[in-house]
Amino acid sequence: MITAAALAALAVACALGAWRFTTARWTSRSPRVAILLWQSLGVTWGLATTGAMLAYAVQPYEVGVLPGLLAFAQGMAPREPWDLAHLVAMVAGITCLTVLVAVLLTAGVQALRARRRHRVLLALISHDNPVVPGVRVLDHPSAAAYCVPGLRSQVVVSEGALKLLSEDELTAVLAHEAAHVRERHDLVLLPFAALRRALPWSKVVSDAQAQVELLVEMAADDRARRYCSPRRLATALLRFGTAGAMPTPQGMISLHAHHVMARVDRLIKPDPDLAPGLRYFLLACSVTLVTSASLLWVYQL
Numbered sequence: 121m122i123t124a125a126a127l128a129a130l131a132v133a134c135a136l137g138a139w140r141f142t143t144a145r146w147t148s149r150s151p152r153v154a155i156l157l158w159q160s161l162g163v164t165w166g167l168a169t170t171g172a173m174l175a176y177a178v179q180p181y182e183v184g185v186l187p188g189l190l191a192f193a194q195g196m197a198p199r200e201p202w203d204l205a206h207l208v209a210m211v212a213g214i215t216c217l218t219v220l221v222a223v224l225l226t227a228g229v230q231a232l233r234a235r236r237r238h239r240v241l242l243a244l245i246s247h248d249n250p251v252v253p254g255v256r257v258l259d260h261p262s263a264a265a266y267c268v269p270g271l272r273s274q275v276v277v278s279e280g281a282l283k284l285l286s287e288d289e290l291t292a293v294l295a296h297e298a299a300h301v302r303e304r305h306d307l308v309l310l311p312f313a314a315l316r317r318a319l320p321w322s323k324v325v326s327d328a329q330a331q332v333e334l335l336v337e338m339a340a341d342d343r344a345r346r347y348c349s350p351r352r353l354a355t356a357l358l359r360f361g362t363a364g365a366m367p368t369p370q371g372m373i374s375l376h377a378h379h380v381m382a383r384v385d386r387l388i389k390p391d392p393d394l395a396p397g398l399r400y401f402l403l404a405c406s407v408t409l410v411t412s413a414s415l416l417w418v419y420q421l
Contacts, residue, residue, distance in 0.1 A: 122421040123184065124175035130413060131168035134161050135324065142327040148386055150394040151338040153402050155308055158332050160406035162311055166220055167413035173213030175416070177206050185417040219318055227314040231306070234370045235270055242268070242276065252277060255294065263360055266372045267297045269306035276372075284359055292344055292353035299343030300373045305336045309373075334379050341383060350387040357384055 138161050141147075147154035171185050178188025180198030191198075192210070246256040256276045258264065263285075264278035275297045277290075285293060300306075312329040319325045344353055361380040394402075 123416055123419075124172050124179065126421055127168045127172035127175055127413070127416050130409075130416070131165055131172055134165035134168060134409070137161055138165070138328055139324050142324070142331055146394060146398075147331070147335060148338055148382070149391045150399055150402075151335040151342065153394065153399055155332060155335050155339065157402055157406050158328060158335070159308070159311070160409045162315060162328070164409040164413045166315075167410075167417060170213050170217040170220070171413065171417050173209045173216065175420075177210035177213055180206060182420070184420045187418075220315075223318040224311060224314040227310055227317060231310065231370075232270075235268055235372070238268055238369050238372065239272065239274070242274065246276065249282070251282065252290070252294065257282070264368075265293045265297055265360075266368050267300045268372055269301055269304065273301040275301065281360075285356055286352075288349065288352040289356040289359065292348040293356050295344035295347040296340045296353065297373075299340035300336070303339065303343065305340065305373055308336055309333065334382070336373075337379070337383060338386065341387060345387070350390070354384045354387040357387075 138158075141158070141161065144154075174185045174189065178185060178192060178198075180200040180202055181188040181191050181196070182199050183191065242256050242258075246258050249255070249257040254275070256274055258276060258278045260278040261280045262278060263281040264276070265281050266276055268274040268276065275294060277293070281293070282290065309329075309332065312325075312332050315325050316329050341350075341353060357380050393399075
């Protein structure tokens with residue numbers, strides 16, 4: 121009973137933490153740390169929510185969640201008799217866990233299929249350009265720059281983007297897209313998109329997804345700043361924001377015009393990085409959250 125209560129309290133704490141986190145102001149100073157904290161909140165909330173129901177369900181076995189589920193699957197008799205409440209908790213917990221896993225797998229499969237189809241399409245309609253070696257170029261008048269993530273990743277720009285941007289701005293844009301590929305931001309975004317599908321009515325989930333999308337863009341901006349002038353990336357963002365950029369294909373990551381001014385201000389007038397002590401504290405909190413939920417699945421309090 122104590123394990124179920126502890127997991128329920130952890131789930132509530134994660135939900136409240138996510139709600140407060142959506143308005144935090146420090147995240148732009150260290151987007152990678154913020155992304156990791158968002159990921160730990162999401163994983164912990166999922167483990168704690170489903171674990172609280174399953175911990176109550178297997179209480180008659182007087183063991184932890186995982187040992188109790190194994191005993192239930194093997195048909196072992198519990199030490200205490202079952203009642204309706206425990207059976208309802210078992211059905212609810214397994215259903216919730218199944219939905220979360222199924223939605224995540226479905227989102228992943230759909231993204232893989234969309235990327236595979238798009239690679240085939242790119243082979244037909246795109247071409248190489250000596251101006252941007254290693255980049256696929258689309259014959260499209262609108263401005264577009266995006267990456268096709270995966271093991272066979274590709275960076276794509278349109279003819280409209282080549283005409284719109286100066287050489288330095290184009291270098292900045294390509295560095296930004298390469299950062300998305302290198303840091304596998306598609307895997308960062310996937311769980312939040314899946315959670316949005318599972319809970320489309322939740323404002324907290326919607327805000328969390330939007331926040332992580334912005335943080336991913338900021339993290340790519342930070343990586344690009346190592347190879348180009350921040351001002352050139354800022355002017356490229358402004359050009360894309362005012363040129364009516366082409367919509368990004370499904371499953372891809374693009375240099376889109378969302379939150380343009382926030383990103384431009386951050387590039388031109390960057391805030392100081394988080395103090396090392398605070399950064400390590402937040403990283404420790406992330407690890408503690410996930411570890412606590414995982415241990416509560418194995419051991420009984």
